[in-house]
Amino acid sequence: MRTVVRTLMAGFLALAGPVLAAPAAAAHVQEAQQSARTDSASSHQLTISIDALNPSFATPSSTVTVSGTVTNDTGSPLQGIQVQLLTEDQDFLARSQMDSYAAGSNSVMSPLPIGTPYVVPGTVRSGSTVRWSASFSAAAAYYGATFGVYPLEAQAESAGGTPLAAERTFLPFWPGNDSADPLSTAWLWPLIDEPQQGPCPQTLATNSLAASLRTGGRLDTLLAVGEQWAQQDELTWVVDPALLSDAQLTAQRHFVGGNATCTGAPVSPASAAAASWLAALRTGTAGEPVVVTPYADADVAALTRAGLDANVRTAYQLGESVARKILNRPFGMAGNGPGDGGSAALAWPAGGTADASLLTSLATNGGISTVVLNSGEMTSTDAPYDNALAATTTGTGTEMGVLLADSELTSVLGSASAGAPAGAQFAAEQDFVAQTAMIAAEAPYQKRSLVLAPPQRWDPPAAEAERLLSLTSSLPWLHPVGLSSLASAADDLKARQPLAGSQVDTAELGSGYLSEVRSVDSSLALYTDLLYQPSASMLQTLDAAAVGTESSAWRGAGGAAGSLALTKLADYLRYWEQKVQILAGTKLLLGGASGPAPISVQNAGQLPVQVGVEVIVPPGSGLSVANPHALIVVPAGKTGTVTMTMYSSGIGTTTLQLQLVTKNGLPLTWRGASQSLSVEATHYGRALLVLIAAALGALVLTSMARWIRRWRNDGRVHGRSGGAG
Template sequence: MIRKAAIAVALSAALLAPLVATAPSTAASKQAVELSVAAVTPDYATGPNMEIKLSGTVSNTTSAAMSGLSIRLRYSSQRFADRASMQAYLSGQTPQLGLISTSTQLLNQSVAANGSTPWEFVRTPAALGLNGFGVYPVAVEITQGYTSLAEVRTVITYTPDQPGQPRPPKTRLAVALPVIDQPHRSDDGTFIDDKLAAALGSKGDLADLAKIATTAPKSVTWFVEPGLLDDLDRMSQGYTVHGKDSDQKIGPSAAAKQWLDSMRSSLAAAPVVALPYADPDVTALAHQGLDAQTGRALVLGGQKARALLKRDVQTAAAWPVNGALDDDALDLLAVGGVKTVLLNSANVPPQQPTTATLDAAATLDSVAGPVTALLTDPELSRLFEAGAGDSGTLSKQRFVAETALISREEGPNPARSVVIAPSRRWNPNPALVNTLLKTAGKLPWLQMTQLGSIKPGKVQVPRAGLAYTDQDRKDELSAKYLAPVKDLAASALLTSQITAAKGPSAFDAAVLRAASSAWRNSTRAGRSLTKQVQSTVKADMAQIQVTGADRPRTLAGTDGKVPVSVRNSGSKPIALYIDVTSNDPEVLTIGSGSEKPKRELLQILAGQSGGLNVPMTAKSSGDATVSVQLTTADGLPYGKPVKLTIRTTGYTGIALVIVGAALAVMLAAVVTRIVRRRAGRKPASSPRTRESESV
């Protein structure tokens, strides 16, 4: 590993840096020399006369040759008392070592501009005064005259054989490695960027993860985010990337398919845990009333991981963002079936502070019963995620030393377990990680084991419970961010509840992507994704609508039935209710006499229309409006109410008046005619006979 003198001050502030370069006396010299340690062999010494070799290079970073350089080895015969004192030394918090090796090397030839020259020290534990088991400090320093130009600090682990003394129990070591990225799709068919293509390249993070997986021991437990697998699977089939001006269609990605095939093969015999789909911010969801999304993410995550890895996976373990959660989030996970949580050790501190390394397993209480907390070791975990330029030499020395000290620590449970887990969204260095994993497998005081084998012991150090700080709460996705996500979740639920089958929503995955913890540090991108999904859900809901809303309906007479029709332009059968209410009850009421509107579940096939004839009664003539609300079978409103105009005419009453008047006129005419006919007729004379006249 190389460290410039120019960054010595910054390194002294980094608590766990594996090495420190000492600041020289002048600004010019700070940028002049680089000192690197290429190898320290063996990893640990076991006898007083075993040779220990340290080697590396001195580099001149200036444009002129440098002469008069010397390199020397500093050491101390006093071992570190504990891990904390070693940390203080390596982070530059303690003074330089007082002892200097008698064989200071003078670099006789000058170091050319932008050139380098090798160096090497070979010593034995006896020569360095190492007199028993322990970890001892050493440093390599380069000087020019009396000026120190740069220094690299490291350690030597000495484990001499101790005949007749029992060996301490081995420390059980479990390693968890994450395969997590941010969501790259909005809805299932649209990518918001094409960053995964770069990650699959030879220098990309995903390519590095695949390299680690091919050589990692089968004891390593992999925490895989299924949404990432889902994105890559979609890429392997061809995909569309949303652009500012237009969308871009991209053909099937051979790199995505190759990566998936490689991971399936590499992880076939290793323990795999499926994280909740899209890695949602569980604590934020618990605090903002989005409980259902956590349960859905757990179920969907398991389904996708099994399908895409083509094997069974574990779903009863979770690794929350930053390795921290509170009781609310723990309860949500426990109700969803989670029995184990991987947490930062600071999230579950001991009741009494201690410098000793505590056992990794602890028990937490939840509403669903006890949950096992596996607590990561922060120092060892950081060693697995050093920068890409780290050769791994000094990190390996630090790893050997840390684990050796742990193995000799006293405590209530000497046969302790330790868990290593780098940060969830890390930049893996395959060479470094593979070196540390191989080293762990060879150290006689360690026993590599799977994460699932670590259980709380009968005797546990009392813990203070979950320590979720105010800063942890501030780091969550905010209520402001999640408000539109909550609305989106409600709309997405409707798209499934309106269907006759009532299966999971096709937008469940999209909602979970919007709720991903990845947006904690990128809320703008998260909001953009949420808006895109909202548009897609809105368009999907618009496929089911009341027809003819812009055309008035006519109610002929004081009462009658008005048809209300619904069109299903979607691809699935639907089941819904149609609720109609009058907005002008003084003009129009729903129902006709004793006939009340019947609330019937309406079934409409895909691509078909259906409807009801709604009885209505008009109290007067004129226009009135009614509101038509579609609801799911469970009574959830589907979309906004639609207003229809009903035109009432009162034609039946008018017709009766007209008919009555016509009948009256006709009757009067008939009577008049009869009277006139009778009035115009003369009376007949009485018949007389001659005989009567002549009596």
């Protein structure tokens, strides 16, 4: 009977919730409550907080202890302050009711005092904070035998019983082991950061990663806590390969910052913490399910929308290659799914949103068969109840499994970051307990699943992260399972509803930014085409720098850092491309009908290049070139020369155009990559040979004539001499 009532009430509240309660996400509720406390303090009021609840859920035999603080900002000392706990004997029927209660709306029934009030001893001076603690017996609360979530309030009162301030929380009640079928609960545990490497080898944009990898840093906390609970909670690690590459470089002597010419970057010593973190990651995730994101957790949705499918393929291929090398295990198409380390089977798009075209891109370019989305993206297969399993179709009509990560719990997990006060941390933890209990209590004997996905760049306090994982394995209404088992179940479902054909996440990279990405892509393609036999590591560095500019980390507040990375890559390409130039005179004299034309190409860059020298002859000029498309390899820092043979059928001046092109014929467009050459054909060479031949002939004839005359004269002289004798 109770299940029938719950079903009817849940359906009603699902329809009427926005009108009756205007429910907000639990994280926003906590922010509102914290803001209210701050406002109260600034307006000279008494405030009360709850920062501990032991145990986190009640059983028929338990004694519940609630504790927290009272702060006096009234401007006057107060005496006789007491704290009274209140609850109700009616549990919540839907999560929207819980949201309404946390936001300050009245609950279903009037709250009833429970337990003995705690009397604050002595005088509470203005500006001071004191602790309080009060207890009650669960049996005295008349919760009965029903599994559910109940309201719990701590009210600060004056000595006369006048309410002065209140703080609300939730208390699940678990009657016994058969109160509900546990939810099959799977965790995604993200190790994702901002990409740090650009085009300059051995160089990071900033040294922020080193601090995050040190003991107590964000990534160190996530790894250490995750390792502790990985097997017990069957965590699925979600790792960005760019983080692996950045950590590997941080563990070595490296450069930080610098300019687009790869100079001016100070040296940073190797980080022992980074080396230890990587070693711990390899050990801690060995044999555990690991899913790798596309490199730099690229914003696949934005790239798909911009038609940059080749970039999506590059991001996946590069990510799988880097992760395979650093973690020394199979990923991607060579893997067999998240259960054994393969990443091709499952994707977790940035922000957890997608449309049909994105699913098509994931399937085509990443080999994806299951996608993790926010629960708001699709209706549960067990609506109005929550269930993580669903299926949909891609833009081409093929089916894809969907795991719906509970959106409200994602907000709860992200509501208290490192450094948050104890009250905020407690609120997040207790909301987690209550929200999961409410999901289970909505349909206690219906087998359902729950996927827990924190924010992708989650920054929890270590104690909170550990507490949440310990709760997952200790709460009786949760049963930890591996994500791969839920993925298999989702893949077996028949698609019941499609996603929106086109759905733009307002946070994704914008069209203006992606237009710049497209321009840099063109420049990069030109530059790599220019290089002569570049090494695989060099090409990977350039690809990583390009994909790094497409990271989802540059959404929202990260946009400035993304623009900086994009500008640096563009400047780098422009600088080194322009080191290749033509060195030739502006005028060439062609004395005969043909002649050589030497053309030099200078490569002032750091890598060898191969370019073509193309000679463009205007039609009808009477000038032709024997090899107008000569290729030349020019080593780094050298000048190479290619000699072309030109032919002229007439006399006159012709202006040619010399153009450098890549080996594939793409013209180089920067200043110095093209040059005009004026060729003057005179044919003076042939005429000069005729003149020289004629002159030589005349000289020979003259010499012969002189010899003959001398010979004759000599004969006469000898004759006369003989007769006289």
